[in-house]
Every structure is written in structure tokens, then in C-alpha cells.
Amino acid sequence: MIIVLLGPPGAGKGTQAQRIMDTKGLVQLSTGDMLRAAKKAGTEVGKKAKEFMDAGKLVTDEIVIGIIADRIEEDDCKQGFLLDGFPRTVAQAEALDELLKNKGLHVDVVIEMKVNDESLVDRIAGRYTCAECNQGYHDTNLKPQQADVCDSCGSTNFNRRSDDNRETVIERLATYHAQTAPLLPFYEQKGVLRTVDGMADIDDVTVQINDVLNQL
Numbered sequence: 557m558i559i560v561l562l563g564p565p566g567a568g569k570g571t572q573a574q575r576i577m578d579t580k581g582l583v584q585l586s587t588g589d590m591l592r593a594a595k596k597a598g599t600e601v602g603k604k605a606k607e608f609m610d611a612g613k614l615v616t617d618e619i620v621i622g623i624i625a626d627r628i629e630e631d632d633c634k635q636g637f638l639l640d641g642f643p644r645t646v647a648q649a650e651a652l653d654e655l656l657k658n659k660g661l662h663v664d665v666v667i668e669m670k671v672n673d674e675s676l677v678d679r680i681a682g683r684y685t686c687a688e689c690n691q692g693y694h695d696t697n698l699k700p701q702q703a704d705v706c707d708s709c710g711s712t713n714f715n716r717r718s719d720d721n722r723e724t725v726i727e728r729l730a731t732y733h734a735q736t737a738p739l740l741p742f743y744e745q746k747g748v749l750r751t752v753d754g755m756a757d758i759d760d761v762t763v764q765i766n767d768v769l770n771q772l
């Protein structure tokens with residue numbers, strides 16, 4: 557199964573992807589995580605992506621399409637995958653269709669996570685992740701059970717993203733509305749778009765997503 561999670565920054569895509577991965581046994585492909593890894597490793601791609609990411613702008617289609625094209629060839633993608641943060645432009649969506657068509661595959665479902673812009677700024681400002689296993693947390697909405705200890709791996713090291721500040725978030729939201737929102741009618745026309753209420757509690761959103769997936 558090929559699932560796309562679509563929604564603005566902070567909508568809860570990564571949070572829900574981690575859960576779907578666990579229950580459905582699908583691998584999560586997050587272009588944001590891959591680009592951050594490339595940036596950290598100082599690769600050519602990472603160097604090219606850095607200034608766009610820091611400014612809250614999209615990295616070029618060419619770069620992210622190249623990353624995804626390589627990644628979906630790997631063995632762990634054979635049973636399907638969950639795309640988190642890709643595609644983000646119509647050109648990326650068209651390229652994805654083409655890549656999948658060559659393998660006799662297609663996008664099975666696109667889950668739109670709808671959240672008010674006002675809530676997104678607080679979600680992103682309070683976001684942090686485990687430095688060891690990448691488990692996501694939030695200062696008020698989702699704290700580890702034991703303060704400062706990761707529930708998943710016991711690590712006490714956490715990261716905050718340099719682009720998770722209020723100024724960059726405003727830019728990222730504008731980018732979402734201008735460049736990514738056109739994917740909604742694109743996928744609606746294909747009959748694969750389903751919308752969930754991303755304003756609900758984290759567990760409730762998971763229930764809504766599982767309902768969508770169980771109906772396929």
C-alpha cells in the first residue's frame with residue numbers, strides 16, 4: 557500500500573506516520589528527515605538544501621524527486637510505504653505518479669490532515685524529538701512519561717529543529733498554501749483524497765486514520 561500524508565507543517569504527519577508504521581508495518585519516508593540527515597552529513601544535496609530549509613522555502617523539485625526515486629528502490633519499500641512531507645508540489649506529485657507507474661503501482665490514498673493555522677505555530681514552537689530514535693514529542697501536548705527520558709529508547713538527549721521558530725513557521729505556512737495546497741484538488745480528482753480532523757487529540761486522529769485505512 558502506498559499512503560501519502562498531506563498537511564501543513566505541524567499538522568501531525570510525523571506523529572501519525574510513526575504510529576501507522578508500527579501498526580501497518582509500512583516504512584515511513586520523510587523527505588524532511590532525509591534532507592536534515594543530508595545536511596548534517598554535509599553531502600552535496602545537504603549543502604544545496606540548507607539555504608532553502610533555513611528560509612522556510614521548498615528545496616527544488618529536482619533534489620527531492622531524486623531522493624525519493626532512489627529511496628523507493630530499496631528492499632524495505634517492497635511492501636509499500638508511507639510518504640510524509642512528499643509530494644509538496646504538483647510537479648512532485650506528477651513525478652511520483654510516473655515513478656510508480658513504471659513499477660505498476662499507484663498512490664492508494666492521500667490523507668489530508670486539516671489543522672487551523674493558529675494552532676500550527678504553537679505545535680511547531682513546542683516540538684522536539686529524541687536525538688537517538690527520532691521519536692517526536694511536544695512541550696505541553698505530548699511529553700515523555702518520565703520527564704526528559706525518551707519513552708521509546710530511554711535516551712536523555714533531545715533535539716529542536718533550527719527552522720522550528722515562529723518567523724520561519726509563518727514562511728513555511730505561506731509556502732504550504734501557495735505550493736502544496738494545490739495538491740488537494742489534484743488528488744481529489746483522482747478519487748484518492750480523504751480528510752481527517754487534525755485538530756482532534758493525537759489518539760483520536762490515529763483512530764480516524766485507521767478508519768480510513770480499514771475502508772480501503
Ligand code: ADP
Binds near residue numbers: 564568698761
Ligand atoms: P508534522 O510532521 O506534520 O510537521 P508533527 O507530527 O511533528 O507534525 O507534529 C508537530 C507537533 O505537534 C509535535 O510536537 C507533536 O507532538 C504535536 N502534535 C501532533 N499531533 C497533535 C495533535 N493532534 N494535537 C496536539 N499536538 C499534536
Ligand code: ADP
Binds near residue numbers: 587588644648
Ligand atoms: P514540516 O512538515 O514540519 O514543515 P519537514 O520536515 O517535512 O517539515 O520539512 C522541512 C523542510 O525540508 C521544508 O521546510 C523544506 O525546506 C524541506 N522539504 C521537505 N520535504 C520537501 C519536499 N517534498 N519538497 C521540497 N522541500 C522539502
Ligand code: ZN
Binds near residue numbers: 686687706707708709
Ligand atoms: Zn528515543
